Amino acid sequence: MSGTTLQRGLAPAPAPVAMPFWLRQAPRVTLALFLAPVAAGLLGTVLPAFGYLPAIGGRAVTLAPWRILFRQPGIGTAIGLSLASGLGATALSVLLVFGCCAHWAGRQPGRIGRSVLAPVLAAPHAALAIGLAFLLAPSGWIVRALSPWLTGWRQPPDIATVQDPYGLALTAGLLVKEVPFLLLMTVSALGQLPVARTLEAAAALGYDRASAWVKLILPQVYGQVRLPIYAVLAYALSVVDMSLILGPSNPPTLSVLALQWFTAPDVRMYFPAAAAALLQLAVVLGSIGVLRALELGIGRVGRCWIAAGRRRSRAAPVLRLAAVGVCGLTLLGVLSLVALALWSGAAGWRFPALWPRHWSAAQWIRQIGTVAWPLGTTVGVAAASSLAALLLVLGCLENEQHGAAVPARRSLWLLYLPLLVPQIAFLFGMQVLLTVCRLDGTLIAVIWSHLLFVLPYVFLALADPWRSLDQRYARTALCLGASPRRVFLRIKLPLLLRPVLVAAAVGLAVSIDQYLPTIFAGAGRVVTLTTEAVTLASGGDRRMTGIFGLLQAVIPLGAYCIAIGATAARRFAPQPTEGRS
Amino acid sequence: MSGALRLERVTISLATRVLIPPLELSIMPGEVLTLMGPSGSGKSTLLNFLGGTLPGAFRASGRVWIGEREVSALAPQQRRIGILFQDDLLFPHLSVGENLAFGLEASLRTRRARAQRIEAALAEAGLAGFAPRDPATLSGGQRARVALLRLLLAAPEALLLDEPFNKLDAALRAEFRRFVFARAAAAGVPVLMVTHDATDAQAAAGAVLEIVPAPEGASIAPGARRTQAAAPVQSAGATVAEGL
Incomplete structure (x- = not known):
């Protein structure tokens, strides 16, 4: 065997599946969207906790905030x-x-x-x-x-x-x-x-x-x-x-x-x-x-x-x-x-x-005007954050199946960080970051803050079904000459339609659940069903509170029913997939 | 008519374990080469490599040619290499006809021509009128035939068979085997089959190679259990580089 043949023979084979740029970047983008606000948020809480917040005159690092804290009655x-x-x-x-x-x-x-x-x-x-x-x-x-x-x-x-x-x-x-x-x-x-x-x-x-x-x-x-x-x-x-x-x-x-x-x-x-x-x-x-x-x-x-x-x-x-x-x-x-x-x-x-x-729809009719705006905001924010989460999660999962580098896969546990760190501990700091970006009080800020909590649940809901789909379906489709995009759209997505829709419904439910992120990122200017319901609950109007609470509960349930119903009506039900080869 | 399937110093390893030692072979159009070996010996991994869908954990090197076309640098969907697995892997959300249409070359344009082509293929396979059926309602043998039809409608230039007869019972097995080899011969493409069943190799009536796994690295040798029906290795154009 000649030297050149040997060298050529031992050179690693070129990666057969070239991933598109955006797909290769999916885990990185996801983590950046996540870690930036959480890290900035924690920093923005730690510094003021030790007296440093130049915007309101705190320039020295002191323990004074803690002394004040522990002097508060009832702490x-x-x-x-x-x-x-x-x-x-x-x-x-x-x-x-x-x-x-x-x-x-x-x-x-x-x-x-x-x-x-x-x-x-x-x-x-x-x-x-x-x-x-x-x-x-x-x-x-x-x-x-x-x-x-x-x-x-x-x-x-x-x-x-x-x-x-x-x-x-x-x-x-x-x-x-x-x-x-x-x-x-x-x-x-x-x-x-x-x-x-x-x-x-x-x-x-x-x-x-x-x-x-x-x-x-x-x-x-x-x-x-x-x-x-x-x-x-x-x-x-x-x-x-x-x-x-x-x-x-x-x-x-x-x-x-x-x-x-x-x-x-x-x-x-x-x-x-x-x-x-x-x-x-x-x-x-x-x-x-x-x-x-x-x-x-x-x-x-x-x-x-x-x-x-x-x-x-x-x-x-x-x-x-x-x-x-x-x-x-x-x-x-x-x-x-x-x-x-x-x-x-x-x-x-x-x-x-x-x-x-008596029963009466009068209360509902009278409140339509009051309800419409928060209802629209709630649904819009929930839909936007769920859709964004779905795209990012699908990107990460596809990236993983294209044989992504192991570190990217391992670092995905960081996704669960927002679920383990108390919201109050980083939302104030995140608000400072949003103010710097001139985003505070905007819908984008609220959607972003919801995404931090929606995405982990969407990932939890989708990761197992996506990973357990028999990978030979995709391989077979590729060998039949279908491009990866076509395989994704025509084979994987239809086969996994139910988990995808259920994950979207989970995302909607999680977004509608969010109270504190809406208060902070929305700077009090973005009003959702949830913020209204919590505010109303402290007042005495049970009928009005009931309307807001009921709407809040009905929307996610409706989304689940649609997710299940839409996929139940399919012509051929997907069969249980067999173990991966 | 396609060219020969040629492997040029193909090696595959997982971590430090060498699954496939440097392997050179070529299979002429219309010929079947059988690669035998115990399960876990890397037979299917080799087929994954040839098809371009090798999982990231494996390291592979070497080149693969079909005629004058080097396919080892191409994406799986550009290689025109069809793989038949032991499971039929019919897409469960598509009807039989839609499954075949997914495989059928896009160069056939009109809806009517495509439908006719599919119906003709089904009829030839004894499955006339099956196009609108849900794959789940077909018998095992019917599903296996549809899977092969789907593969052939994509007009592959080489066929890889990954123990395709394994899950069928004895009677069906012989019947489907005849069906596969007849179709492959008619298509005039090189066929590489991996199996651990000697009767499969016998039925293929081609050369046989055997993977012999060993702790210091696997080796590949002309089949020890070669049957009379099998032609001598050299005449099939396969040469083997042993060891590392």
Whole structure:
């Protein structure tokens, strides 16, 4: 063999599929759109927290903001409230969901279960919180159902059942919203495991179902739901909109305190506000750290426990209790949405009556003018941010399938950063960045801020179906002479139409959910259904609040129904794809 | 009529493992070369490389020619190399006719001419009137035939068969094998088949090469299980460079 032939032979073959420029850049563009605002946002919070914000006269680095922060009355209570409601809601959600899954081990939720969960999953936090307040309030549906025959009350009792000083209503609200979410995540992770066969194998070794689930299934499924659990923890610790509606007001939770100071007329309050936001970040990161340590500890103890070989447990009644709890919370969620609808159409509804005396569309007709503008803004922002997210995610996934460099793939976990960092900790700083770009208060700014939260969920919804499509379909189409663009448009997109539409619906729901990003990026000038609903909730007009809350809940649900319905009507249903070769 | 399929010092490795040692071979139009080897030996990987769809983790070198055309620098859709897999991979969202239309060369312009061409191909394969059907309603053997028709309508200049008979039961297997080889011969293109089934190699009635995986790197040798039907390797124009 001559030297030249050898050299030529060993030269790497040219990359056969040349990626278009924009596709090659997709992961980089996505991360830049993400990291820039989050990084700038965090910096824009850290500096003022130590007294540096030249625009309002803070030029020296001091600890003064922290001294002011800790001198505020009720700050200790606020921190305690955040911790109690956030940690309590997260721990209970996780235990309930795992218990419920263990109770119904090996069985997939039926169609009824799914269709009951869907509206609660789709409803924004604020709408659900308003509906729950309609249920739980002293003059709410639950008290009405029990009065006067059981309680003897002819007037609403003077008890703080909502906005109670212990944050119990807030915890309940978080549970109602987060349990269905974690349940969905866990069930879809379980779908990838051979649960039934594992349980059969364990039963043959003498293990009862509960022990087998906890010892064999839980350790396998936990890794899959870790990120959603962290996201729930971060969210529950720093939630603002639910806290404004259901939480106590004096003092409120830490994040609400920070928001009040950020929006205070006295700009000097920015400094303690930034310190509070930073403290919020520390609380969240600390809690995630503790949870991680707990995971490791439990994992180590659990191994010994599994190895001990005990086959029977007395956990069955506890698991049944968890299942009942999950059903109860789901029912509470559905009833909350029903309450929204009732109040929006009620005319004349005296206290102990269970149903309104009359129904009337008058309120709806009267409010059309008030509703139209926020409704249009909400839908426009949601559509724009979902579409942008969809394009970026599809770009990243296609890039990955064209054999992208491994580092680009690995760094995609950064996408989940906005879900783990409390919103209040970087939205103020991001507003500073937007002001510098002269974008603050514009629709673009609001769309961008929503994108930070829409994109991770769109990615979560789309990544698995996209990756598990048999790649030989695309290969076959290429070998038949179709260009990559044609393969994408004619083969992949139609085959994956349902996950794509569902991901878009998820994006819409997440965008409509956003309260704090709209307030900050919109600089108070962009009004959506969500910001209006939260504002109205503190007033006394239940009918008007009901209208805004109901609209907020109905739009995402409608989007889901369209996504499912549009793909159900297709001529040929896609078949389950076989494993990749 | 196309030219010969020629491989020039083709090597493929995954990390430090050499799957395909420097391989030189050429297959004349109308001939079938069978490459045998145990599963995981890199047979399918070689076909992926030839088709231009090698996953990024593999490293490959060498050149591939069809006649005077070097295809190894081309995008998969420009190579005119058709691959038949063991799964039919009919696109489930398209009807049988639409699947075939997706494969049919775009040079045939009018809708009517295309429909006629597709109907004729179906009729020749004993599937007349199947165009509007959902692929899911076809039997395994029918689906396999449609998959081959789709491939041939794209007018490939070389055919790669990736264990295409593996999932069919014995009776269907023999029938579909005859169908494939008859069609390939009629198309007059070089055919490279990989399989681990000796009867496939026998039915192909061509030269046989065998991949022998070894820890220090695989080697490729003339088929040890060569059958009487198989022509001697040299006469098929295949030369093998062994080892590294």
